Amino acid sequence: MTTLDFSPRPGAAPLPRMVLAQAGAEARAMLRNGEQLLLTLIIPVLLLVGFSQAALIDVDGSRIGFITPGILALAVMSTAFTGQAIATGFERRYGVLKRLGATPLSRAGLLLAKTCAVVAVEIVQVVVIGAVALALGWSPHGDPLWVILLVLLGTAAFSGLALLMAGTLRAEATLAGANLVYLVLLGLGGVVFPLTKFPEGIQPVLELLPITALTQGMRSVLENGAGFPTGPVIVLLCWTVAGLGLAARTFRWE
């Protein structure tokens, strides 16, 4: 039998090493989980191909130019909101968050790791969706800086909502709720169905949804080459402050 030196030599690793290790574990978990991949990659790519190839909706201009920014927004929502809410809800249920609380990784470090993991998966999504869209004839416009800003703000806004849900509801309720919200926002948020198809009265309400703000912001930059997307940025900022603020107050770690 091996003998190990158990003599005490305690010490925390440097924060970047801890965060990187945890982020790697979370990213691997997301990319290995079949149901998560369905939401984060398969459904978005199928929608991208389906709605760009078949005349399911009538839009002005190219279908792929209209649909791709919406699918990128959907990808951000699927990872930052749906995937993160479900994963965190079950981590809470299985005592994983509690167990991590007994390690030198602080709560702030854990949240940073989760954010890094979400961004890493989003990079994979953008690469895959972007490649499929380019193959289908997509020609993006606009300043990539505004796209990155929108993706990061969208990630922050959806992460706040994900943690709010995962930190207060039972894991099963989070699972059901997060999938339902995904479907509802996919339908209402201008992702594949243009907002102009909805009754005029409810359009201003729909524009306040985080998914709509992200979709419209992405579309204004990538499809029309517009500058700083002021309106969407303000809406996403409000959701970020409200979501993260409420989550910080209500989150239960076990």
Place this chain on the structure above:
Amino acid sequence: MRAGGSASGAGAAVEISGLIKRYGRTTAVDGLTMACGRGEVTAILGPNGAGKTSTIEICEGYRRLDAGTVRVLGLDPADPTLRPRLGVMPQAGGVPPAARAGEWLRVVSRFYAHPLDPGALLDLLGLTEHARTPYRRLSGGQQQRLSLAAAVIGRPELVFLDEPTAGLDPQARHACWDVVTGLRDAGVSVVLTTHHMDEAEKLSDHVVVIDHGRVVAEGSPATLTGAERQLRFRARPGLNLDELLSALPPGSAAKESPAGHYIIEGQVGPQLLATVTAWCATEGVTAEDLSIERRTLEDVFLELTGRELR
């Protein structure tokens, strides 16, 4: 085994005084006072619901106390500088079900400055061939061992193990005991809870029996079980012990517990043995499994906490 009782004082690994923890109307811990010595193995015994896990979880910084004081390595349990110095094995769970055993242990090791080698630890606990197995597919015993590995990987000064051998087969139990012994030999303080009296007797320097959230007895296993010996035997249930008692020297005691098992306490020597066997002869019974033993920790435990099921 070293004598216990040296646990109090400034050097204690854990010091608990007047601890109270309530959940709604239930008082789980009710004025508990105890100490765990540095470099010692302290076993906390108690029936289910006695307040063991609540006490341990307050020490680990998981739960807030309602009253009293708790000092862990001289610090408030919530002090973040304690985290790298403590190793924690929860009663169950704590690992993502889909995480592979080896990968997860490696991730945990990355949280510490001078971790043990995860591969060597898997090897020590017989988990090498399950390194790629997801946690949810491990057997209960394998899950427990992985959790134990994670508790010690950061080379902590103080380790809390909440029922470390619950559900383990004998081989795994011995592997776990080897780790606990190895920790103590290396100067690590260990606080564990258990339902196995033999485990407490074998492993610990100091035993604390708690019930209804209070300490009902503490000391080294030897002091708790006492020097007194007992004569035990089995025979048909329902023998009338009055006649035997009158024949025994004053101060002796005889009881049947459980049915068919007889225990005689007193000056256990040749005379007492002769009296008992003579009485058996007049009763026409053959005393089976006749033995003279010290009380076990289990006897002490049942005496202190009663036999009712909780």
